[in-house]
Amino acid sequence: xxxxxxxxxxxxxxxxxxxxxxxxxxxxxxxxxxxxxxxxxxxxxxxxxxxxxxxxxxxxxxxxxxxxxxxxxxxxxxxxxxxxxxxxxxxxxxxxxxxxxxxxxxxxxxxxxxxxxxxxxxxxxxxxxxxxxxxxxxxxxxxxxxxxxxxxxxxxxxxxxxxxxxxxxxxxxxxxxxxxxxxxxxxxxxxxxxxxxxxxxxxxxxxxxxxxxxxxxxxxxxxxxxxxxxxxxxxxxxxxxxxxxxxxxxxxxxxxxxxxxxxxxxxxxxxxxxxxxxxxxxxxxxx
Numbered sequence: 001x002x003x004x005x006x007x008x009x010x011x012x013x014x015x016x017x018x019x020x021x022x023x024x025x026x027x028x029x030x031x032x033x034x035x036x037x038x039x040x041x042x043x044x045x046x047x048x049x050x051x052x053x054x055x056x057x058x059x060x061x062x063x064x065x066x067x068x069x070x071x072x073x074x075x076x077x078x079x080x081x082x083x084x085x086x087x088x089x090x091x092x093x094x095x096x097x098x099x100x101x102x103x104x105x106x107x108x109x110x111x112x113x114x115x116x117x118x119x120x121x122x123x124x125x126x127x128x129x130x131x132x133x134x135x136x137x138x139x140x141x142x143x144x145x146x147x148x149x150x151x152x153x154x155x156x157x158x159x160x161x162x163x164x165x166x167x168x169x170x171x172x173x174x175x176x177x178x179x180x181x182x183x184x185x186x187x188x189x190x191x192x193x194x195x196x197x198x199x200x201x202x203x204x205x206x207x208x209x210x211x212x213x214x215x216x217x218x219x220x221x222x223x224x225x226x227x228x229x230x231x232x233x234x235x236x237x238x239x240x241x242x243x244x245x246x247x248x249x250x251x252x253x254x255x256x257x258x259x260x261x262x263x264x265x266x267x268x269x270x271x272x273x274x275x276x277x278x279x280x281x282x283x284x285x286x287x
Contacts, residue, residue, distance in 0.1 A: 012283040013225055014050055014151075018042070020285040021053035025068075033072040051095035051149040052078060054223055054283065059091070061284040062247065066091065077137055077144065083246045089143040089216070092133050096125065098152040111153035122158050123166045123191065130193055130215060138214035143242040146215050151223040159220040160278060161269070164231045164253045167193045167218070168267060187265060193218070194235045195260065206262035210235070216242035219250065222278070229278040236260075244271055251276035 022042075025035040042049035059066040059081055069080040069090060077090040102109045107119045129148050137144030150159055170191040189197055189208060194215075198207040216238040222229040232250045234242065236258040244252045251272025257264070269276035 011226065012285055014054060014223065014283060016285060017057050017283050018050055018053045020287075021056060024286055031068055034068055034070065037072060045095075047098070047151050048095045050151065051093050051147075051221075051223065054228060055079075055091065055093045055147050055149065055221070057284060057286050058228060058281055060286050061281075062249075064246065075136070077140065080142070081246075087243070087246070089145055089242055089246065090137060090140055091145050091147055092136055093147045093149065094129050094133060096122075096129065096148065096150040096152065098150070101125065101150060101152045101155075101158065105154065105158055107154045107157070109153075119154075119157065121163055121166055121171070123163065123171055126163065126167050126220075127191060127193055130212060130218065134212045134214055138239070140214075141240070143216040143238065143240045144214050145217045145219060145242055147219045147221055149221040149223050155222040156229065159222050159229075159231070161231055161251070161253070161276070164220060164233050165267060167220075168233055168253055168255075169265060189260075189265065193233065194237075208260045208262075210237040213237065213239040216240060217244070217252070227280055227282045229280050231278050248272075249281075250279045 022038070025031045025038055038049060038052070041052075056066050056079060059079070063083075065082040066079040067082070068078070070076050070078050077092040079091040079093075080088055081091060082088045099109060101122055104122045104125050105119050126148060130146060133146050137146065148159070152158070169187045170189050171187070189195060194210060194212060195208045196211050198209040201207055213235065216235050218233040220231050230250050232244065232252040234244060234252050234254040236255045244250070248271045251269050253267055253269055256266040256268045272279055
């Protein structure tokens, strides 16, 4: 019995994705220098090369028409995507090192044996990744999307919806009223990825200012042997907006209103499935 294309794709592995991306680069003469750099990156940092191949293959399979954008001599964002003849956006891909993520989260390096108890989120590590890539996406005249990937065994705990919410608003602070009322959570947004506290207005209300405006959106991508899982964050006031409908299968987190009111910092999920769970995509080979 012959397997259908769908059945074959469902069993495509990350190694096969890399293999086909390798072939894609090698047979396109305009990417000769990029191909040489990719081979060096594969030999020195396989997970970084894997992230590049997986993201390119994913966006190509989703008909977003990615092309190599990075200049081998001067750098720049990795890819440009062209969802239509009149619309484009840039993609920059960065991969989190599993050993450092394990150390930061206090989770084992690999998944084996019985589970363990408490672990820490890696919000500050994600924020650091965004800070390091902000300049790379600036001044290009197009929406810039930063893709943060991890192939760490426990990435499902560290790049999920809760992680996106903490990155968007800073880690929550738990408050217990002295009068015995119910506990509640607050945030000061001091380590929020897209905004920071500003001055107080004439009414004494805290004002918030946008920051890292070149990063129009962030995609947190968990890479598994046969699939990826993704959640997104949208900048409330980017230099150039990213249209989430270009990639609507992904759930995106955004502020419910902007500018923010200090006493009403609220977020919401849009698009994706009806419960806004992480979007899952099986690996697919590129031709």
